[in-house]
Amino acid sequence: MAVSVVSSGSVSNNSAESLCPYRLVLEHLTSRWGVLVLIELLEGPRRFGELRRAVGRVSEKMLTQTLQTLERDGMVHRDAKPVIPPRVDYSLTELGHEAATQVRALGRWTQARMDDVAQARARYDAAKTPA
C-alpha cells in the first residue's frame, strides 16, 4: 500500500520532518545544482571556478554547499592543493561515478522525451482553457 523502492509497498512513512535517510541522499543527487555538478564532473576533474562557469548561474554559496554535501555523501572527492593562490580540484569517486551515470541517463531520457512532454502539456492546457 505504501511506496517503497525496494519491495512492493510502503514508502516507509516519513514521520514529520525527516524522510528516510536514502531519500535525503537521493535529493542531494537530484537537487538543482547537484545534477549539473555530477554531470559536469563526469567529463573529468574540475576546479571550483571551472564548475562555476560550467554550471552557469550558481552563486558561490550554493556551489560550495552542493559540493560539500556531495563530498560528505562520498560522491565527490576534494583535492585542495596547498598553494598560493589556492587550487582545489573536484572529481567523482567511484560511488559518485555510478550515481552521476544514472542521473545523466535520466537527464538524457528527459531531454529525448521533451517533445512528448510538450505535446502532453499542449493537450492539458487546451483542455483546461477551452474558452
Next chain:
Amino acid sequence: MAVSVVSSGSVSNNSAESLCPYRLVLEHLTSRWGVLVLIELLEGPRRFGELRRAVGRVSEKMLTQTLQTLERDGMVHRDAKPVIPPRVDYSLTELGHEAATQVRALGRWTQARMDDVAQARARYDAAKTPA
C-alpha cells in the same frame, strides 16, 4: 566546459530564473513527492486517498500540486469518475512508466549504497571534527 546531458559540455546556461525546459521536467520527476508518487503508481492505479496514505505525510495541497504537474507533463493519467462521492483514479502513462522505472532504479541504487554513504559521512565528519 559547461554541463550538458547530451554532449560533452555546456549546461546550457540557465539565464536567471528559468532553467532549460528539460531541467524543469527533471525536477518534477525527482521532486520530493514526485518520486514517491511515481514509484507508488508503478504498483498500479491508485485513488487520491490511497496515494495520500501510501506516500505518508503529504498535505492535500502538495499531493494535488504534484499530481497536476505530473499530469500536465504527460506522466500521469487522471480518471475522474462522475459519481457521488467523487472517485478519481491515477495511473502512469507509458511515458510516466518509463520515467518511474528509472526513478525507482536510482532510488534502489541509492538504498543499496546507503552503507557506503554512511561510511563516507563518518569519515568526513571525523576529519572535520578531530577535536
Next chain:
DNA sequence: CGGTATCCAAAAGGATACTG
C-alpha cells in the same frame, strides 16, 4: 471524497562583503 483558496512558517537561494 477530492479537491480549491488563503494564510502563514520554514527553508532554499542569491548578493554582497570579507578572509586565508
Next chain:
DNA sequence: CAGTATCCTTTTGGATACCG
C-alpha cells in the same frame, strides 16, 4: 582562487477552512 559570513528575497510547504 576558493571559500566563509551575513543579510535579505523568493520559493516551498503545511494548516485550515470551505466547495461540488
